[in-house]
Amino acid sequence: MEPFIVSARKYRPQTFKDVVGQQSITNTLQNAIDQNHLAQALLFCGPRGVGKTTCARILAKQINSDGTEQENEDFAFNIFELDAASNNSVDDIRNLIDQVRIPPQVGKYKVYIIDEVHMLSQSAFNAFLKTLEEPPKHAIFILATTEKHKIIPTILSRCQIFDFKRITVKDAAEYLKYIAESQGVNAEDDALHIIAQKADGAMRDALSIFDRVVSFSGSELTRKAVTENLNVLDYDTYFEATDLILEHNIPGLLLLFNKTLSLGFDGHHFISGLASHFRDLMVCQHPDTINLLEVGEAAQQLYRDKSKKTAPSFLLQGLEISNDCDLKYKTSKNQRLLVELTLMKLASINFDGEKKNPESVALNNQTIDFIAPSAFYNQAPKKESEIKPVTGNQPATTKTEGPKETISPNKTTETAVESKQALTTAETQVAPVKTKEPQQIIEKAPITEPVSEAKKPIINRPTKRVSGLSISSLNAKKQHELNKIEVVIDENNLPKDNFTEEELRKHWADFIEIIDKKGQKILASNLHSDIPKLKDNFAIHLELPNGTMKKEIEREQFELMEYLRAKLNNHFVHLEITVNETTVTKFAFTPEEKYEKLREKNPVIDLLRQEFDLFL
Structure with a gap:
């Protein structure tokens, strides 16, 4: 039985023409030998x-050969x-x-071939x-290293430097x-392209x-055998994942990830x-960039066909979400949840790159009912088609032929707001938020009777169930924050008692102590830096030495x-803060300075000292 010789030794190049992927260097060396x-x-x-x-080694052999040797x-x-x-x-070295x-x-x-020359001591x-x-005329030194930056400059200046590049996947x-x-x-x-990619430029x-x-699969080297032996993910897995993302099939995507x-x-x-994979699909969408895809011809054609089903905006959005997950993966405490959340986000993107609406269905064979609450004027009930929903915080408008009317803040405004609420828990009921509403101009039919303050808008809030796995629930929750009903607050009912500056x-001081x-500590120190002064309209005035304390x-x-x-x-009561950078706080250290500071606050202390004939 003959001993086995590995391919790296058996097929080691014997001439410069056999060297793979270094044509510029081999041509330079060959010309240098020919021209002496x-x-x-x-x-x-x-x-x-x-x-x-x-x-x-090839260079050493060629400079010594004269054609007469064996x-x-x-x-x-x-x-x-x-x-x-x-x-x-x-x-x-000696x-x-x-x-x-x-x-x-x-x-x-x-x-003299010195390998790993960067390991030499200083x-x-x-x-x-x-x-x-x-050196002598008959001596030539060839230094080889993988870490050029570790060689001292005096050595580099005495050598001709040849930078070898990584071998491309194609070569x-x-x-x-x-x-x-x-x-x-x-x-x-x-199969050969997968091996070349796994080698990362090293022949x-x-x-x-x-x-x-070859030892694993024998004389038939298939792509499946290579991926199984090298334990690499085949592009079939990513094609399946892309199809599930385009179908918005979150359960199938999670099962594929678990597999x-x-x-x-x-x-x-x-x-x-x-x-x-998203990057490869992106480069396949333009004829000029197909060469950037380093795969076989059959796989390249498959990538071309799949890339036609995806829009560039979708791929850019997918690249951004995937890359963000890649950056956060090592610092995440729950790495599996991070990847699953990323897959849910990817499955919630439309073909044009925009996020799906909250009411869209991300799970197959399941439905989500979004029932919006209704608000009606003090009139007869209207048909559903006549009510125009209002999104965000915009005023509601009803198109009629009546004149325009300005409604002041002290009047009650009823608007029909379509509230989209999504919670991962079972059934919840949210109360409206009371905020001060600015003056609005709306179009409405003339009202023959004054609107009674006692009448309130009828708000029907049915509960609804939402899927906890759907990414749309997160978007609907954000939309709900924007669609909260605003109600006018009557400022006349708010407390407005007078108080003194001492109070x-x-x-x-009590708040600072709390x-x-x-x-x-920092906030307490900032509040203690000046004595509050009471101004008109219940304004509390503070004068601070810098803007940083003001922001805090x-x-x-x-x-x-x-x-x-x-x-x-x-x-x-409201706060007014001004910044006076010329103000420098003077701290009292000596007894005289402490006495002067107390006398500024209360001049009666000086009369007390004179009455009892006290001295400092």
Whole structure:
């Protein structure tokens, strides 16, 4: 039984023409040999498995061959390979320098190939500088590295640098096809493209994967066998997911995701692959960008057909949602829920890229009843077709031939509002929110009788059930916040008691003490920076030294105003804050300064000191 030789060694290129994907570098080296313009030091840098060491060996053989040698001559006495990862000390470099002085016994040049040269120590680099800059005429150094940035600049300046690029999927797939034909393996183009994509630009990795897959499947290399052996998600999975998204089939989409997880894939792999799938569908929609799709011809035609069913706006929306999930995945505490929520969002997008309406049905074989509450004027009931729903906070308008009439805020306005409410719980009932309504101008028929204040709009609020799995429930909840019924508040019934400035300051200090105990130290300090002053129309005036303190108080003033209005029994108390940056707070440290500060607040203290003949 002959020993098995891996394809990476068996099919290692022997000439520059056999090197895959590095035509510019191989042509440059070949021309340098032909024209005798070869430098004494070369640096080959690039990712793993792209042909750096192979090109170095081919170069060493070609510069020593004169046409009289045998075909299998490898010039072993002229080529010295040194692994800098294990020989990185100064003594190793000194031994190398001693060998460089000896001329070759066979051929013209002695070639020193130093692999992983970035592993040399700093002192070894310095010991190598002089020899690298002025080597003997018969010596050529070829340095290879995967991390060019770790080499010191003095070494880089003494070498000709060749940057090897990653091998494209197309070139790798073509070379794999050539090897498969050489070994008598019948391989599908899609299978070879999957191997090339998995190799990530490294030809050695592609050959290693090829050997493993051939050992698994034998002489018939199919796409299904490759995906099963490499444990990668096939594009059939993503095509099925896309069809379910376009059908708004959330249950089927969740079941597909669960099936993917049961096969051993994680959610991050699934969602990143789905984003890449949307990208592939996007590039297939224009003839000029089809070349960006690195798949076989059969898969490329399949992508073309599927891309015709999707709109660019939908794909852009899907890319944005998928990429957002990809960014949040690692920081999420419930990663599966994050992916499932993303899939629900994707299934709630229409073909034109717009979100579906809340009343649309996302679940198959289920219905959702949205019954809007009705509000009627003090007239006879109208037909359903005559009532015009109002969305948002816009005033309701009824088209009649009557004159326009201005309604002041103190009159009652009844509007028919179509409220769309969606909750994940069973049955809920929401009360209307009372807010102050601005003056409105509406069109309505002339009213012969005055509207009685005692009559209230009849609001019928039936309960409804909504699916907790539907993404439309989230959108309907937002819409409900915009569609809340506004009712006029009579300001004459609000409390408006008078109060003194001393009472205001007392309650002000009490509030500062309360929030200080609760831990709101910054807000308490800001409120304590100035003494509140009572102005006209129950305005509380504060003067602060900077705008930052003003913003902090304005952001937290709701709780303060609610407290003061309750304590002072006055609903019209409001806060006015001005900023005076020239004001500098002077803190009292000495007894004299403390006395002056107390005397400013209460001049009677000075009379007390004189009466009792006190001194500081």
